[in-house]
Structure formats: structure tokens, C-alpha cells
Amino acid sequence: MPIGVIEALDHEARGIARQEGKVIFIDGALPGETVEYASYRKKPDYEQAHLVRVIQPTSARITPHCPHFGVCGGCAMQHLAFSAQVAAKQRILEDNLWHIGRVRPEQILPPIQGAAFGYRHKARLGVRKVPKKGGVLVGFHEKRSSYIADIKTCPVLHPAVSALLLPLRELIGGLSICERLPQVEIAVGDACVALVLRILDPLTPADESLLRQFADQHGVVFYLQPKGPDTAYRFHPLPGPELDYRLPEFGLQMRFRPTDFTQVNHGINRVLIRRALELLDPQPGECIVDLFCGLGNFTLPIARRGARVVGVEGSAALVERGRECARHNGLTEHTRFVEANLFDCTPESLMALARMDKLFIDPPREGALEVVKSLPEAGEDSAPRRIVYVSCNPATLARDTAILTGRKHYRFVMAGAVNMFPHTAHVESIAVFASGRR
Numbered sequence: 001m002p003i004g005v006i007e008a009l010d011h012e013a014r015g016i017a018r019q020e021g022k023v024i025f026i027d028g029a030l031p032g033e034t035v036e037y038a039s040y041r042k043k044p045d046y047e048q049a050h051l052v053r054v055i056q057p058t059s060a061r062i063t064p065h066c067p068h069f070g071v072c073g074g075c076a077m078q079h080l081a082f083s084a085q086v087a088a089k090q091r092i093l094e095d096n097l098w099h100i101g102r103v104r105p106e107q108i109l110p111p112i113q114g115a116a117f118g119y120r121h122k123a124r125l126g127v128r129k130v131p132k133k134g135g136v137l138v139g140f141h142e143k144r145s146s147y148i149a150d151i152k153t154c155p156v157l158h159p160a161v162s163a164l165l166l167p168l169r170e171l172i173g174g175l176s177i178c179e180r181l182p183q184v185e186i187a188v189g190d191a192c193v194a195l196v197l198r199i200l201d202p203l204t205p206a207d208e209s210l211l212r213q214f215a216d217q218h219g220v221v222f223y224l225q226p227k228g229p230d231t232a233y234r235f236h237p238l239p240g241p242e243l244d245y246r247l248p249e250f251g252l253q254m255r256f257r258p259t260d261f262t263q264v265n266h267g268i269n270r271v272l273i274r275r276a277l278e279l280l281d282p283q284p285g286e287c288i289v290d291l292f293c294g295l296g297n298f299t300l301p302i303a304r305r306g307a308r309v310v311g312v313e314g315s316a317a318l319v320e321r322g323r324e325c326a327r328h329n330g331l332t333e334h335t336r337f338v339e340a341n342l343f344d345c346t347p348e349s350l351m352a353l354a355r356m357d358k359l360f361i362d363p364p365r366e367g368a369l370e371v372v373k374s375l376p377e378a379g380e381d382s383a384p385r386r387i388v389y390v391s392c393n394p395a396t397l398a399r400d401t402a403i404l405t406g407r408k409h410y411r412f413v414m415a416g417a418v419n420m421f422p423h424t425a426h427v428e429s430i431a432v433f434a435s436g437r438r
Contacts, residue, residue, distance in 0.1 A: 001036045001052055004029075008095070009088050011395075013076035013425035015051075026051055027143075028070070030080055031088070032058040060084035065117065065155055072149035074140035075156060075423040082422065086111045089427045090417040093394045097415065101398035103405055109416025109430065112275060114267040116422050117155040118162075121188040121245075122264040127172060129179050136173040138165055138184060156423060158188045164218060168195075171214050177201045185225075187258035191241035194258040196223040196232050212236045229259035230317060249274060250301045252329050260321060261294055265420050272390070272418055272430065273301050276360070279414075279432050280388045282307035286357040289384075291342055291371060296322040296335070298360055298390075303334035310354045311337045345370040351382055359384040367396025369403075378409045378435035387433040392420075394427050404433050411436070 004017030006029045015029025017037075028051035029035045037049040054061070064070070064078035077085050090111050097103050126148045129136050139151040154162045172178050177199060185196035203211070203224070211222050215236050225232040244255045245266050250273075256262050263269040276298060282288055284306030290299045293311030295318050303309045303326070313319050322337040338353060343366070350371065359375075361368050368389070376383040387410065391397035404410040410433040418428040 001038060003034065003036050003055065006031050006033045006035060009092065009425075011092060011425060011427070013088075014048075019047075022046060024049055028079065029054075030058050030061055033061070058084075066153075068149060068151045068154075071142055072140050072151055072154075073143040073145070074149075074154065076425045078423045082113075082116050085422065086113050086417065086419050089419060092427050093397075093415065093417050093429050096394035096398045097401060099398075100395055101402035101405075103398065103401050103412055105412045105415040105431065107414040109275075109414050111417040111419060112268060112271050112430075113419040113422075114265070114271065118157070118159050119265045119267060119422060120157045120161075121266050122262060123157060123161070123186045125184045125186065127178075127181055127184060129173070136169045136178055138168045138172065157186070158193075160193050161186050161188060164193075164195075164220070167214070167218065171210060174210055175207045176204050177207065185258060187243055187256075187262075189241075189243035189256075190246050192243060193220045194223055194243055195220055196225050196258045198225045200226075202226075208235075223258055225259070232257070232259045245269075247273065247301060250304045252300050252304065252325075254295065254297065254300070254325055255328060256295055256321060257317075260318060261315075263297065263420065268418065268420050269297070272420075273298060276388055276390065276430060277301055277305060279430070280358055280360060280386065282309075282358065287354050288358045288360060289353055289356040290360045290362075291368065292361065292363045293322060293337070294318050294362070296325050296337070298362060299335060299337075300325060300329055300331055302360065303331045304329075307334070308354075309335050310356075311335060312340050312342060312353060313337065314339065314341050314343075342368065342371055345374045347374045347376070350374045351376075355382070356384045359387045360390075361387065362390040363396075365393040365396065367391070367393060367400050369396070369400060372400045372403045372408065375404075375408055377407070378411075383435060385435050389431045389433065390418075390428070391431065392426065392428045394429060397429060397431060401431065401433075410434065 006015035008016050014025040017024040023046040026037045026049045034056040036053040039047040039049040041048040060081040069078045128148045137148040139149045142149045180200040183198040187194040222235045223232045224235045282302045282305040286307045288307045290311045293299045293313045299311035319337045319339045326335045405412050413432040415431040420428040
């Protein structure tokens with residue numbers, strides 16, 4: 001068996017070793033370790049491999065907290081000490097910025113981190129009937145597989161949801177459509193837990209009775225989704241608490257539907273909003289444009305600081321949800337929500353939104369390429385003086401940063417990692433750009 005020395009982690013949390021000019025990606029290996037490995041895929045310039053034996057472990061290697069780690073694909077880094085996970089994500093961010101964008105920030109921000117377990121308030125769980133494993137399985141997919149992992153508990157899920165995994169198996173196994181129910185979407189609000197059942201066939205009266213009994217016994221709300229996400233409707237109980245999350249620092253209550261996009265980690269989200277606003281520094285009288293605004297997660301806190309905010313989002317449903325949240329929180333005079341496809345952005349469409357003193361960007365994994373290409377050069381009258389960019393993909397952030405600091409002449413003031421998804425390989429971050437000299 002070949003032996004390798006692990007230099008770093010890649011974007012999937014695999015250990016990286018090098019042998020005779022080849023890069024070897026080794027599942028389960030950690031930086032600083034010497035390991036024995038077995039390759040399962042060989043290409044001319046790289047190999048993918050399984051860890052066979054750790055010859056010399058790093059001091060950061062720990063025993064995973066979850067008994068399903070290594071089989072379940074929900075987590076990738078539970079064998080690495082929590083502080084080392086955060087440091088690794090910071091390094092991945094910096095490596096992407098340099099190797100892809102050839103950029104470095106003037107200042108590295110301290111990483112944002114929070115609770116290691118029980119943080120997931122949203123999740124999409126697969127469902128499959130597997131008689132060989134005792135019936136119905138409910139959980140995440142196995143690592144690099146379409147199979148559902150046989151998990152009985154999940155420490156990263158909100159504790160109320162983890163406790164429901166086995167009862168859900170029994171409930172779904174008793175439904176007439178158990179083989180036509182492929183997914184359960186979880187949404188945990190401050191006042192209730194919602195379970196969205198993706199149903200491919202109608203429920204029978206007996207099925208409906210079972211769902212009502214389960215909801216009453218466990219204190220959850222069932223939604224049924226017969227087709228796309230917009231078809232989800234509340235089934236039982238009809239009256240009762242609604243989904244929301246609170247932002248106490250800003251006196252905000254954000255109402256949402258269970259299939260809406262919201263941040264999975266409420267604790268980190270609060271800290272991220274606080275830091276974003278510190279960096280953006282909105283002032284009364286300023287006009288700030290919030291691109292990819294969703295239901296207003298950052299829009300409304302910015303407005304609460306007295307600025308006028310234009311929130312722009314491609315989803316009509318989320319635009320309407322943003323308007324509802326603004327009305328509910330008394331911020332309609334400070335906010336305007338606009339539906340627009342920002343992936344088809346042009347200089348003309350961007351400038352037509354508003355005169356922007358500052359700009360906030362929080363795009364999906366694809367980044368904000370057309371947005372940054374459409375911006376005026378720093379220093380022009382119509383250019384925002386400051387840009388705060390929250391990213392969920394360091395590669396597209398690096399690409400966009402290269403444009404902002406290159407042809408757009410913005411300073412790359414600071415950047416730092418955000419550990420929104422502990423124990424996974426997901427790297428989120430926040431970056432700041434400014435016009436003018438240091």
C-alpha cells in the first residue's frame with residue numbers, strides 16, 4: 001500500500017497528498033498526518049483514495065461524536081477538532097482567493113463560529129423503504145451514494161428533530177403511500193417545528209388520521225407538498241404557531257414558509273448579520289442596495305439602522321415574503337423589494353435600481369459574476385463607496401474579487417470565514433471592498 005503525507009484539505013474535506021507529480025485526494029486523512037491509502041480512481045494527474053491506516057496522526061484528530069460518521073454523508077469533518085475545522089476553512093478561503101483570484105485582503109477577519117452541534121434548523125431528509133434494514137429509513141444520503149443512511153440520531157440537527165427520526169420511520173412505514181413519499185423537509189422556527197412531506201400520491205383517510213395523531217403527540221406541524229415547493233400547504237394543525245425566526249438585536253420577527261430559503265444556522269446567522277452591519281455601517285439617509293436579498297434577512301436589519309434599502313431577488317415568492325416581513329415589522333417606508341434576474345444583470349439594469357451609496361451582495365453558489373461586471377468603476381459618481389459580500393462558495397468569491405479589484409479598481413479591505421455548517425466541508429465567508437486609498 002502506498003504512503004502519503006497530508007498537506008491540506010480540499011473543498012470536500014479530503015486530505016491532499018502528492019506522489020510523483022500526482023495529487024492524491026484521500027477520504028478521512030487530515031493535514032499533518034502520514035497515512036497509508038488505497039486508490040479507487042486513477043487519472044493521469046490525480047487519484048482518489050480511501051484511508052487505510054493512519055501511521056502518524058495529527059494532534060487535531062478526535063473521535064467523532066456521531067456513531068454514523070463515515071457512513072452518513074451529512075458531515076465530513078467530525079474527526080477533526082472543532083477549532084481546527086475553523087482554521088482549515090479559513091485556509092481554504094485564503095487559498096481560493098490567491099490561487100483563483102490572485103488576491104489577498106488587506107486584513108483577515110476573525111472567523112465567525114458558534115455551537116458545534118444541534119445547529120441545523122433546516123434540512124432535507126431522504127425517505128426510502130428498505131425491507132432488509134427493517135422498513136423505512138429517514139435521513140441523509142450515505143457518503144457519495146444515493147442510498148439513505150441508516151441513522152437513528154443526528155447530533156447536528158436541532159434536538160427536537162433528531163428525536164423524531166425513529167418515530168418518523170414508524171409513522172411513514174404505516175402510511176399507504178410510504179413508497180411514494182421520497183422526502184421530508186424540516187424547518188424549525190422559534191415557535192414551531194414544521195415537517196413537509198413530499199407526496200407523489202394522495203393520502204387516504206387512514207393516512208391523514210395517522211398524521212394528525214403524530215402531529216398532536218409530538219407537537220409538530222405537517223405540510224403536504226404534492227408537486228414543487230410552491231405547492232406545499234399546511235395540513236395539521238391548521239390554527240397554531242407560525243414559522244418565524246427572531247433577530248432580537250434589531251427587534252425583528254422574520255416569518256417564512258417551510259420551503260423558503262432561510263439560513264440553516266440561526267445562531268451564526270445572528271452573528272453574521274451583526275458583523276455585516278458593522279462592516280457596511282448603514283447611516284440614515286443612505287440608499288443601500290441588497291442583491292439576492294431573499295426574504296430580507298439582511299435588508300430589514302439594514303433598514304432598522306435608518307437607511308433606505310432596495311432588496312432585489314429573483315424569486316417572486318421571496319420578494320412577496322420580504323414585503324410581508326417589512327409590513328409586519330413596520331419598515332415599508334424604508335424598504336422596496338424588486339424581482340429581477342441578477343444572473344442577467346447589465347450596467348443599465350443595475351443602475352436603474354437606485355442610486356446606491358453602498359452595496360450588499362449575498363449570492364448563491366454561482367456567485368455574482370454579472371453583477372460585479374456591471375458595476376461602475378470605484379470612484380465614479382454612480383459607484384457604491386463600499387461593498388459587503390457574503391459568500392457560500394470561496395471559488396466564485398475569488399473570481400468576483402479579481403474583477404472588483406482589477407478592472408473595477410476596488411480595494412479588497414478584509415475577508416474572513418463563517419462556519420455556518422460545522423463538521424461539513426462548506427465554507428462561507430464575508431468580504432469587504434471599498435473605493436479610495438487606504
